[in-house]
Amino acid sequence: MNRIEEKFSVAGDGGRSALVCYLTAGDPSIDVTRDIVLELEKNGADIIELGIPFSDPMADGPTIQLASERALANGTTIHDVINLSKELREHTEIPIILFGYYNPFFTYGLEKFARDAKEAGVDGILVVDLPPEESGEFKKHLDNNDLNLIFLLAPTSTEKRIDLVADNAGGFIYLVSITGVTGSRPGMEYSLSSLTKDIKEKSGLPVGIGFGVSTPEQAKDISNYADAVIVGSAFVRIIEKNGNKRDILLKEIGEFTNSLSSSCVKS
Amino acid sequence: MAIDINLPDEKGHFGEFGGRYVSETLIPALTELQNAYEEAKKDPNFQKEIDYYLKNYVGRPTPLYFAERMTRELGGAKIYLKREDVCHTGAHKINNTIGQALLAERMKKNRIIAETGAGQHGVATATVSALFNKDCTVYMGEEDTRRQAINVFRMELLGTKVFPVTSGTKTLKDAMNEAMRDWVTNVRDTFYIIGSVAGPHPYPMMVRDFQSVIGRETKKQILEAEGRLPDLLVACVGGGSNAMGLFYPFVEDEEVKKLGVEAAGLGIDTEHHSATISVGSVGVLHGSKTYLLQDENGQVKGAHSIAAGLDYPGVGPEHSYFNDMGAVDYTAVTDKEALEGFSFLSKTEGIIPALETSHAIAQVMKAAPKMSKDEIVIICLSGRGDKDIHTVTDLE
16 A cells, blocks of 8 residues: 555545645745645645646646746756655655646656656656646656556546546546636535546545635535545645745644644544 | 658647647547537538638738749749738738637637737737627737737727736746636636647647648649749748648648748847747647757746747647658748848838748748749748837837
8 A cells, every 4th residue: 555545544444534735846945845744744734745836837826826936936946846755755754746737747757757756755646737648658657666647637527538537547536626727716616526426436546626625614515525635725825925934834834734634524 | 751741640649749738627628629620620611611701801812922023132032922911910810710710609609718929819819709799808928918019909999808917928828828727717618719830639730720721822823823833931930820821731742842930039049039949849838749948847938039929939739740750941030130031021022021920031031042043932921010110110
């Protein structure tokens, strides 16, 4: 059982959903990202997604776009994110997923990336703009290194897409809660619970819900039908607000994580 | 290996290039578009409708004009100009927007969005949106809204909302990011009209097909005028839609050389150019694999050209394929050379070309004198230069 599977199994047995937290690595700096990850874990985060900043984040709303710009302005590269993962492994066994756009992985070299990420202690990879049709080569290298390739599904996905993703996915399936970009929106879209059920049956994998999840109330609601609650922009906004005021930043992140984590309970 | 003109394959690949690198949310929309387009292609009424508007609204066929003074001044090959600048709205862009707007009609999508750089595609989209009574929003880099203020005004007159994009480099690539974000959010009722042979499948194929009217007409016209095919075709390449439109119907005519002219900006040895194929490397941007300007960490670089319409760090994936197969040659000319082309054509032929097009003119000014007098060159005169007069006078 790999770290991701183990987390889902433990959470499920405890009547909880897993809390997955997204951060753009390098915002406000790689060092602070490391501190935030440890703070997240201390306050109940189950899985960490480290965003690799990209110049053209087409699927992201303004919050994560700006985080990406700040991280790039700091000179953050995909190499730095791999090194950060390695450093984190000295302190924690929390599952780490690297989350990004395809071009930086492609430019790094897919085979080399898979080897280096594995060696750094990374558990899974999610590439926003890499649907199953284009993922063959990358998946081969990730499989060779026992790394999960995590795929997205959306409310617009047809039965055929769900089948295709179910056949290719590893780790868990990330169900986008809205048709749109990342960032919080009021109100969740319709029938997510039946879609979640359908995807779970077809894939046999846990399903997490993300994009626009930002409150404990939403977390509680999602926990009733899904296996993971994925929160991103809400953390990034706390980082944006506090910047390099490290202590206040960590305190706020900790409190917020705690409030989410204690809501990730199946009632 | 021989060039294959029956590409892309069903997944949208031109050799290793192209494809569909987008988030899952857009996949159903692209599949729907692909199916609708394939169905429309088989329907003779669809082509008839396009032909009707191209003839009666756009003003096609456009002339293939023998540039006698330019030929004499340069003292080499005979030069013909394919006059896309006389299309309604002043550039070739409308060939494509007519096609896509008619497809939007068939798909019953009432909202249109588009990205634009120079504003030519934005104006062409705003125009067809007015014509077919669609709600239209155009995304344009803030930097470009300043450089091309006249086109912003034209779009607004046509009833379109122009949304200035302030993220990233504030130019065409960021406008495209923003249009994609809009599409992903409003995918159910919105049709995204991409203006170049770029983006995820089926756009590169679809835009190529709509623009190929340029090359088909040219072939017929040059056979009528000269009784033979030309020796060289020249067109500017940003995303590459006018070049693709001219070249594609000649791809199997190997004796016809094709030359795509990219923007060398301040020089290809500087950081300020848009010479994607000439000096870029393979990567993935805006949904397809193609040559890109990028750094060693896979971050896409800002491009530069005096011509806003060439100011793009990617290029259509089929151009990347043509380059690697040796079917088309690509070169680049600088801002300065383009300005010389701009002035030269204005003064010798009484035609003010767009700054984008001026890159092709500048290249022919170098190439034609070295060719013999019985050789024939055709330039795609992709757009007229009224929109650029401010840019040029500001420099003087």
